[in-house]
Amino acid sequence: MPPSQTVKIGAESRRQENPFIKNALIVISLLFTLLMLVMPLLVVVTQAFGAGWANFARAVTDTFTVKALQLTLLTTVIAVAANTLFGLTAAWCLTRYRYRGQSLLITMIDLPFAVSPIIAGLIFILTYGRLGWTHSFLEAHNLKIVFAAPGIVMATIFVTIPFVAREIIPVLTARGTDEEQAAVLMGAGFFRTFFYVTLPHIRWALVYSVILCTARAMGEFGAVSVVSGHLRGKTNTLPLHIEILYNEHHYREAFAVSAILVITSIVILTARSVVERIAKKEVNQSVR
Amino acid sequence: MSQTRQSKKVIPGFGLTMGITMSYVGFFVLIPMISMALQAAQLSFKEIVQVATDARVLSSYKVSFGCSFLAAAINVVFGTILAWVLVRYRFPGRRLIDGLIELPFALPTAVAGIALTSLTTDKGWIGQPLSHLGISVAYTKVGIVTALTFITLPFMVRSVQPVLEQLSPDYEEAGRTLGAGSFTIFRKIVLPELKPAVMTGFSLALARGLGEYGSVIFIAGNKPFQTEIAPLMIVTRLEEFLYGQATAVAMFMLFASFMIMFMVNRLQIRAARFVEN
Amino acid sequence: MFKRIFTMLSVTALLTVFTATARADQELTNVSYDPTRELYEAYNTAFQKYWQETKKEKVTVVQSHGGSAKQARSVIEGNEADVVTLALAIDITAVEEAGLIQKGWQKKLPNNSSPYTSTIVFLVRKGNPKKIIDWGDLAREGVGVITPNPKTSGGARWNYLAAWAWGDKEYSHDETKVLAYIKKVFDNVLVLDSGARGSTNTFVQNGQGDVLLAWENEAYLSLAERPGEFEIVTPPTSILAEPPVAIVDTYVDKKGTRELATEYLKYLYSDEGQRIAGQHYYRPSNPEIIKEFTKYFDLNLKLITIDDPLLGGWETAQKKHFSDGGVFDRIYTK
Numbered sequence: 039m040p041p042s043q044t045v046k047i048g049a050e051s052r053r054q055e056n057p058f059i060k061n062a063l064i065v066i067s068l069l070f071t072l073l074m075l076v077m078p079l080l081v082v083v084t085q086a087f088g089a090g091w092a093n094f095a096r097a098v099t100d101t102f103t104v105k106a107l108q109l110t111l112l113t114t115v116i117a118v119a120a121n122t123l124f125g126l127t128a129a130w131c132l133t134r135y136r137y138r139g140q141s142l143l144i145t146m147i148d149l150p151f152a153v154s155p156i157i158a159g160l161i162f163i164l165t166y167g168r169l170g171w172t173h174s175f176l177e178a179h180n181l182k183i184v185f186a187a188p189g190i191v192m193a194t195i196f197v198t199i200p201f202v203a204r205e206i207i208p209v210l211t212a213r214g215t216d217e218e219q220a221a222v223l224m225g226a227g228f229f230r231t232f233f234y235v236t237l238p239h240i241r242w243a244l245v246y247s248v249i250l251c252t253a254r255a256m257g258e259f260g261a262v263s264v265v266s267g268h269l270r271g272k273t274n275t276l277p278l279h280i281e282i283l284y285n286e287h288h289y290r291e292a293f294a295v296s297a298i299l300v301i302t303s304i305v306i307l308t309a310r311s312v313v314e315r316i317a318k319k320e321v322n323q324s325v326r
Numbered sequence: 327m328s329q330t331r332q333s334k335k336v337i338p339g340f341g342l343t344m345g346i347t348m349s350y351v352g353f354f355v356l357i358p359m360i361s362m363a364l365q366a367a368q369l370s371f372k373e374i375v376q377v378a379t380d381a382r383v384l385s386s387y388k389v390s391f392g393c394s395f396l397a398a399a400i401n402v403v404f405g406t407i408l409a410w411v412l413v414r415y416r417f418p419g420r421r422l423i424d425g426l427i428e429l430p431f432a433l434p435t436a437v438a439g440i441a442l443t444s445l446t447t448d449k450g451w452i453g454q455p456l457s458h459l460g461i462s463v464a465y466t467k468v469g470i471v472t473a474l475t476f477i478t479l480p481f482m483v484r485s486v487q488p489v490l491e492q493l494s495p496d497y498e499e500a501g502r503t504l505g506a507g508s509f510t511i512f513r514k515i516v517l518p519e520l521k522p523a524v525m526t527g528f529s530l531a532l533a534r535g536l537g538e539y540g541s542v543i544f545i546a547g548n549k550p551f552q553t554e555i556a557p558l559m560i561v562t563r564l565e566e567f568l569y570g571q572a573t574a575v576a577m578f579m580l581f582a583s584f585m586i587m588f589m590v591n592r593l594q595i596r597a598a599r600f601v602e603n
Numbered sequence: 604m605f606k607r608i609f610t611m612l613s614v615t616a617l618l619t620v621f622t623a624t625a626r627a628d629q630e631l632t633n634v635s636y637d638p639t640r641e642l643y644e645a646y647n648t649a650f651q652k653y654w655q656e657t658k659k660e661k662v663t664v665v666q667s668h669g670g671s672a673k674q675a676r677s678v679i680e681g682n683e684a685d686v687v688t689l690a691l692a693i694d695i696t697a698v699e700e701a702g703l704i705q706k707g708w709q710k711k712l713p714n715n716s717s718p719y720t721s722t723i724v725f726l727v728r729k730g731n732p733k734k735i736i737d738w739g740d741l742a743r744e745g746v747g748v749i750t751p752n753p754k755t756s757g758g759a760r761w762n763y764l765a766a767w768a769w770g771d772k773e774y775s776h777d778e779t780k781v782l783a784y785i786k787k788v789f790d791n792v793l794v795l796d797s798g799a800r801g802s803t804n805t806f807v808q809n810g811q812g813d814v815l816l817a818w819e820n821e822a823y824l825s826l827a828e829r830p831g832e833f834e835i836v837t838p839p840t841s842i843l844a845e846p847p848v849a850i851v852d853t854y855v856d857k858k859g860t861r862e863l864a865t866e867y868l869k870y871l872y873s874d875e876g877q878r879i880a881g882q883h884y885y886r887p888s889n890p891e892i893i894k895e896f897t898k899y900f901d902l903n904l905k906l907i908t909i910d911d912p913l914l915g916g917w918e919t920a921q922k923k924h925f926s927d928g929g930v931f932d933r934i935y936t937k
Contacts, residue, residue: 056508060415067411067423070404074476075426077452081441082433124350131343141591145584146351148591149359151530152583154537154557155435157576160564161358164365168681169569171361185682196354204530208523209488211594218337228339243488250484253431260435260540267682268667268674269632277434282668284440285637285800287824289808296437303432307425382932440804449810464809465794544804548752548795550935558797562754565672566926567679567697 082300085293097283097294105271106279107298109187113262113275114255117194122248125202129240130232132203133210134218144207150199159264162193185267190275193261198251205247206240213239242314249310253303366573377571378578382550383559387579390556393467394535397474398482398528405482406524412483413490427483430476435540442473443545465547470555473541478531485527486520493519522594529590533583629662631863634684636671636757636846637800638821642883643688649879650870654863662863670798671757678703678851685855685864688848690757692716692909693917695849703853717845718871719885722906723765725836726806726815726822733813737838738769740814742787747812750792751802753924753931758799758844760925762816764914765842767924768907772840782930789934807833818844820884823899843906 087094097103132144150158164170166183176183183189221235237244259277266273268282276299284292366374377383411417412424430438446453446463453463463469493516501511539557546553556579563572635643647664654662667674667682671690678684679701687704689695692715698704709716727735733746741748751759766788767781774780793812796802799821806815807825814836817825822835848868855861870876877887881896893900907913914920924930 059508063407063411064415064417066404067408068419070408071423071426073452074479075423075429077445078433078438078441078476079426079429081445081451082437085441124346127343128347128350131340131347134337135340141588141595143347143351144591144595145588146355147347148530148533148587149355149580149584152533152537152580152587154539154560154576154579156539156557156560156564157362157537157573157580160572160576161362163680164569164573165358165361168679171364173681184680185677192354196358199351199354200530204526205484205488208485208526209492211522212489212492212519215337222337228342231337232339239492242491246484246488250428250431250480253428253480257432257434263669267634267677268669269682270666270668272665277436280434281436282640284436284804285668285798286640287638287800287803287821287828289804289828293437296433299432299434300429303428304425307428311421311425382935443805444809447809447811465811543797544801547793548797549792550795558755561797562752563927564676565670565755567672567676568927571927 079300082293082296085290086297087294089290093290094294094297097288097291098298100291102271102274103276103279103295103298106274106276106295109190109274110256110276112187113191113194114252116191117198117255118248118252120195121198121251122202122244124199125204125206125247126244128203129206129210130236133207134215147203148200150196153196155197155258155260156264158196158261159193162189162196162261162265184265185269185273187273189265190262190273193265194255194258197258197261198255201251201254202244202247205243205250209240209243210236245310245313249306252306256299256302362573362576365569366577368570369574373570374574374577377574382554383556383575385551386554386556386559387582389467389470389552389554390536390579391582393470393555394474394478394532394538396471397478397535398531400471400475401479401482401531402524402528405479405527406486406520409483409486409490413487414495427480430478431480435477435538436544438476439473439541439544442476442541443469446472446545464545465553467553469545469547470542470553473545474535474538477538477541478534481530481534482524482527485523485530489520489523522597525590525594529587533587536579536583629660629860629863630665631662631686631860631867632665632667632684633686633688633867634667634674634678634682635688636674636690637668637798638818638824639688639846639883640666640668642880642885645883646871646876646879649875650867653870653875654866664867670755672697672755683854683858684851685858685860686848686850686868688846690844690846691760691917692845692847693921694757695847696917698849698851703851704849705852708849709847711850712848712868713872714888715845716847716849718848718868718876718888719846719880720888721819721844721846721885722841722904723761723816723844724819724822724841725838726817726825727813727834727836729832729834731834731836735814736836738766738840739773739784741766741791741816742784743791746791746814747793748788748791748814748816749794749796749802749806749812750816751799752795752797755797756799756802758818758821759802759816760920761818761842761844763924763931764909764920765840765907766816768842768911768913769838769840771913782933785930786934819886819900823884837901837904840905840907843908845909 128147132140163184166172166176166189183192217235218231221231226234257277262275263278266275266278268274268278274282276295280292280295283295369377412420443464444450446469448454448457448462456463463472497515498511501515506514537557539561542555543558546555548554548558556575560572560575563575633643643666650664651662654660667684671694675687675689675694675697678687678698687695687698692709695704695708699706699708725735727733734740735746740746750762753759753763766785770781770784774784794805796805799818802815803817803821803825805811807829826833826835848871850861850864850868855864874892877889877892881887881892884899886900887893887896893902909920910916922929
C-alpha cells in the first residue's frame with residue numbers, strides 16, 4: 039500500500055456508484071438493525087417504564103442501586119484505563135516487529151474471549167480464593183481479593199483485555215511499517231514516532247475500542263458474578279443487582295436498572311459522535 | 327523470542343513494549359490459567375478424557391460449535407454490510423444505528439437473554455408472526471443462534487469499521503474509472519483490505535459465542551441432546567461441587583477455541599508478511 | 604514496566620481501603636438463596652430492633668442472594684459468611700465437608716435447623732383448563748410442564764423428588780414403572796430453565812406451558828405479580844421442603860461474631876420471626892403460628908420428607924438421582 043494515503047472519509051463525495059446497490063445495502067442494514075438491536079431495546083424500555091415514571095425513578099434511586107452503580111463505575115474506569123495502556127503497547131509490539139511466537143502471543147491476548155465467563159470467574163477463585171494456592175499468603179497478610187472489589191476489578195480486566203489490542207492490530211497491520219521506519223531513519227525516537235506517526239492513524243480505532251471496552255466492562259455479568267459473592271451494598275455491581283431484582287420477582291425494576299446501562303452507553307456513544315464530527319472537520323480543514 | 331535483525335534495528339521500543347505486554351498477559355491471563363490447569367490435573371488424564379468426551383458433553387459441543395459458527399457467519403455478512411453502510415453512506419438514522427451497535431455489550435447478557443426470549447416466543451412481537459409460518463425461535467437452536475448473533479454483532483462491525491474508515495474511496499473510484507463493475511471493485515479492491523479485519527471479527531465472534539452462557543441459557547430451552555450448550559455442562563458439574571470435572575470440560579473447550587484463534591492469527595500474520603514483502 | 608507497577612499500586616491501594624473499612628460496626632453476613640431477599644429484609648429490620656433493645660448495640664446485616672449451590676460454593680471458596688440460609692441441606696453439608704462448619708449442625712437448632720418450610724405446588728392458568736390436580740396429570744399427553752433443571756436448581760430437585768414419591772406410591776414401588784412415569788413427565792417439559800426464577804418467567808411472562816412446578820412461596824409471589832391470571836393447585840401429596848440454616852463456625856470464630864450469629868438464627872424461631880416467615884409465604888415451623896396463616900397454607904396436605912426411607916436423606920437421593928449418570932441422566936438418552 040502506498041505510504042502517501044491520506045485519511046479521507048468524505049463520504050458525501052461518493053460518485054458514480056450504482057444507486058440500486060447502495061439503497062439495497064441501506065435497507066438490509068436497517069432491517070437487520072431493527073430486528074437485532076431496536077426490538078430488544080424496545081423490550082427493555084417498555085418494561086422499564088411500563089409501570090410508570092415514578093416506579094422507574096424509585097427503582098433507580100434505591101440505595102443499593104446507587105451503591106451498585108458506584109462500584110460498576112469504579113471498576114469500569116480502572117479496567118478500561120489499564121487495558122487501554124496495555125492495548126496500545128501490545129498492538130505496537132505485535133505489529134511493528136517480526137519474531138517467532140507472534141501468533142502465539144496474539145492468541146494469548148485473545149484467550150479471554152475464548153474463555154467462558156463462568157470459567158473466567160472461576161480461575162480467579164481458584165487462584166486467590168480459599169481453595170487457591172495463594173490463599174495462605176493472602177490470609178497471612180490479611181488481603182482480600184475475591185469476594186471484594188479487587189477481585190471484581192481483576193475479573194473485569196481479564197474479560198476486556200483483548201478489546202483495545204484487538205481493534206488496533208488490524209489497522210496497524212493494514213498500514214504496514216513504512217512510515218515508522220521512515221520516521222526513525224529521520225531521527226525520531228520511540229515516543230516521538232509513536233505520538234506523531236502511529237497515533238494519528240489509529241485514533242479512530244482507539245476511540246472505538248475504548249468505547250467497546252467501556253460498554254463491555256460495564257455490562258459484564260458472568261465472570262463478576264462468580265467472584266463477587268453478591269454481598270448487597272458491597273460487592274454487587276449493576277448487572278448483578280439487576281439479576282437479584284429479577285430473581286426477587288421485581289421484573290420491572292430489573293429492567294429499569296438495565297435502562298441505566300443502556301442510557302449510559304447511548305450517552306457515551308453520542309459523545310463519541312460529537313467528538314468524531316469535530317475531529318473530522320479539523321482533518322478536512324488541515325487537508326485544504 | 328528471536329526476531330529478524332533488520333526490523334529490530336529500525337523501529338525502537340521493542341524491549342519496553344514486549345516487557346509490558348508479557349508481564350500484563352502473565353499476570354492477568356497466564357497465572358489464572360495455570361490455576362485452572364492445576365485444578366484439572368487433580369484428575370488423571372484418562373478421567374479428563376472420559377469426562378470431556380461423555381456422550382452428552384459431546385452433543386453439547388456440537389450445539390455450541392454449530393450455533394456459534396452460524397452466528398459468526400451471519401455476522402460476517404450482515405456485520406460487514408452494516409459497517410460498510412455506516413462508513414460510506416449518509417442516510418437518516420445513521421447516527422442512531424451507529425450508536426446502537428454497542429448495545430449488546432452494555433446490556434448484561436442475562437437481560438439480553440430475557441429480552442430476546444420474550445420477543446421470540448410464540449407470544450412475542452417477533453415470534454408470533456413467525457409461529458404462524460411454523461417457525462419457532464425461542465427454545466430451539468434458532469433461538470441460540472439469534473442470541474449469539476446479537477451478542478457477537480459488535481465484534482464484527484467494530485473490527486471492520488476502523489479499517490473501512492482508513493480505506494480511501496479513491497481506489498474504488500480509480501477502479502470504476504477504469505470500467506470495473508461494483509462486484510469486481512468489491513472483490514479486487516475492498517475485500518483484500520477487509521480480509522484481516524473480517525477474519526478477526528469472525529474468530530472473535532466464534533470464540534465468544536462458544537463460551538456464552540448468560541443470554542443463551544434463557545432462550546435455549548436447555549433440553550439435553552437438543553439445545554444444551556457446552557458452558558451449561560460446566561455449570562452442571564460445578565453445582566455438584568466437582569471442580570476437577572468442571573475444569574476438565576472447560577480445558578477441552580478452551581483448547582478448541584484457542585486452536586481456532588491460533589490458526590486465524592497465523593494466517594493473518596502470514597498474509598501481513600506477504601503484503602509487506 | 605511502569606504500567607504494571609501502576610496497576611499493582613492501585614490494586615494494593617484498593618485492598619487497603621477495603622480491609623480498613625471492614626472492621627467498624629457489628630456486622631453480620633447472611634449468605635442465602637434466591638427467593639428469600641424480602642423475607643430477610645423484613646427479618647433483619649426486626650432483628651436489628653431486637654438487638655438494639657436487648658444488647659444496646661447496632662448491627663448491620665449484609666445480605667447475599669443467588670442460586671443455593673452457587674452460594675454454598677462461594678462460601679467454600681472464601682466468601683466469609685457468618686450464617687448460611689440455603690435451600691437444601693446438602694448444600695450446607697458441602698460447606699461442612701469443606702471444613703467450615705462443624706459436624707452435626709443440623710441437630711443444633713429445632714426442626715432439622717429449618718425455621719420455616721415450604722412445599723411444591725402447581726401453578727396453573729386461570730380456570731385450570733387442562734384440569735391438572737395431581738402428579739399423575741403431569742404425565743398426560745398434551746400437558747406442557749415447566750420446571751427448572753434439577754441438575755442446576757435446588758428447587759427443581761424437590762419437584763423431581765415429589766413426583767418420584769408420588770410415582771412410587773402409585774406404582775407400588777415398581778421402579779421401572781416409576782421411571783417410565785418420570786420420563787413421561789420430563790417428555791412433557793417444554794423448557795428446562797437453569798433456575799427457579801427462569802422457569803417462573805417462562806411460564807408467567809412468556810406464556811409457555813400449562814403448569815409450573817414451583818415452591819409454594821414463589822407461586823404466591825407470581826399470583827401477587829399478575830393477579831387474576833393464575834391459580835395455585837395444591838396436590839393431595841407433596842414433599843416437605845426444609846430450607847435449613849447454619850452458623851459457619853470457622854468464619855464466626857475468625858471474626859468474633861459467634862454470639863451475634865447464634866442469636867440471629869435463634870430469633871428466627873421466635874414468634875415474631877415465625878410470623879415474618881408466614882407473611883412471606885413460608886410455612887412457619889411453629890404449629891401454633893402456622894394456624895394464623897391457613898388462608899395460604901393447606902394444612903391437610905400429606906407431606907413426605909427427604910429422610911423418608913424411600914428417599915433416604917439428601918446424600919442418598921443426590922447420589923441416586925442427580926449425580927453424573929444417575930437416574931435423572933437416564934431419563935434423557937439420545
